[in-house]
Amino acid sequence: DTEVTQTPKHLVMGMTNKKSLKCEQHMGHRAMYWYKQKAKKPPELMFVYSYEKLSINESVPSRFSPECPNSSLLNLHLHALQPEDSALYLCASSQDWGQPNQPQHFGDGTRLSIL
Amino acid sequence: GQNIDQPTEMTATEGAIVQINCTYQTSGFNGLFWYQQHAGEAPTFLSYNVLDGLEEKGRFSSFLSRSKGYSYLLLKELQMKDSASYLCAPHGGATNKLIFGTGTLLAVQP
Numbered sequence: 001d002t003e004v005t006q007t008p009k010h011l012v013m014g015m016t017n018k019k020s021l022k023c024e025q026h027m028g029h030r031a032m033y034w035y036k037q038k039a040k041k042p043p044e045l046m047f048v049y050s051y052e053k054l055s056i057n058e059s060v061p062s063r064f065s066p067e068c069p070n071s072s073l074l075n076l077h078l079h080a081l082q083p084e085d086s087a088l089y090l091c092a093s094s095q096d097w098g099q100p101n102q103p104q105h106f107g108d109g110t111r112l113s114i115l
Numbered sequence: 116g117q118n119i120d121q122p123t124e125m126t127a128t129e130g131a132i133v134q135i136n137c138t139y140q141t142s143g144f145n146g147l148f149w150y151q152q153h154a155g156e157a158p159t160f161l162s163y164n165v166l167d168g169l170e171e172k173g174r175f176s177s178f179l180s181r182s183k184g185y186s187y188l189l190l191k192e193l194q195m196k197d198s199a200s201y202l203c204a205p206h207g208g209a210t211n212k213l214i215f216g217t218g219t220l221l222a223v224q225p
Contacts, residue, residue: 004157042202042215043158056212090157098211100145101165106157 003027004107006091012113015081021110023074023091031055031097032074033104034066035090043090043106049074050097081114088112117141119216121203126222127193135188135219137203145207149177149188152218153199161188161201190221198223 004025013019023032031050035043048056049068063085065077074091088111092104118140127133139147146165150158164170164179164186176189188201203216 040218042217044215045212048212100206100211101163103148103160103163104213105160108157111155 004091004093004105006089006107006110008110009108010111010113012115013078013081014115015083017081018077018079020078021076021089021091021112023076023107024072025093025105026072027093027095027105028071029093029095029105030071031094032068033092033094034074034076035092035106037088037090037109039087047076048097055097078112081112083114086112086114117205117214119203119205119214121201121216121219123217124220124222126224127190129193129195129223129225131193132189132191133193133221135190135201135203135221137186137188137216139184139186139203139205139216141205141207141214143207144181144205145211146205147177147179147186148204148206148213149175149186150202150204150215151199152202158202193223195223195225197221 007022034046037043046060047066052068063080067075088109090109091107094104095102121137149161152158162177169178174191179186200218200220202218
């Protein structure tokens with residue numbers, strides 16, 4: 001079991017649907033992250049939130065919209081996705097952002113399939 | 116630019132020792148993490164090196180040479196459950212990001 005909880009574990013959606021991925025941590029971490037991972041590839045950073053403010057957007061298409069309602073929650077809103085967006089979406093958190101000696105703790109991910 | 120190189124796959128025998136190498140070139144460097152990822156699961160933190168030398172944590176050890184841009188993860192007394200992907204991840208650069216290597220898929224055989 002991980003200390004970062006992601007829901008749902010699996011999601012199948014059509015290209016016209018709107019859905020949201022959710023992530024929650026109760027470790028008091030101030031930095032939260034979204035990563036995308038394709039099969040047999042490493043995680044790729046999408047967004048970083050620090051103290052509930054968006055700090056990094058890795059040129060992610062606008063069909064992915066992150067939101068950080070409070071320090072424990074991180075959402076990823078999805079709209080008009082493409083088949084190539086099918087992947088494992090990982091949420092992570094760390095005590096602070098940019099501090100080199102603080103590991104990121106990952107959730108189990110949401111496996112997303114776009115029809 | 117960023118470049119991280121580690122072997123794609125390795126095979127080892129239960130009870131043996133295996134060393135997974137990683138070389139990296141990053142525009143900035145603050146330290147290096149190793150993560151383990153079982154298929155379909157979350158990456159889990161294994162070790163962190165910021166200074167040159169060896170860090171030991173039970174059956175796992177990690178080594179870093181900053182001047183050579185080189186790290187390795189050493190796994191001793193291999194168990195079947197150690198079959199997983201091992202990700203080398205330097206930390207740093209202009210935006211203090213964690214950059215993951217492509218991972219080394221380790222298969223432990225009886």
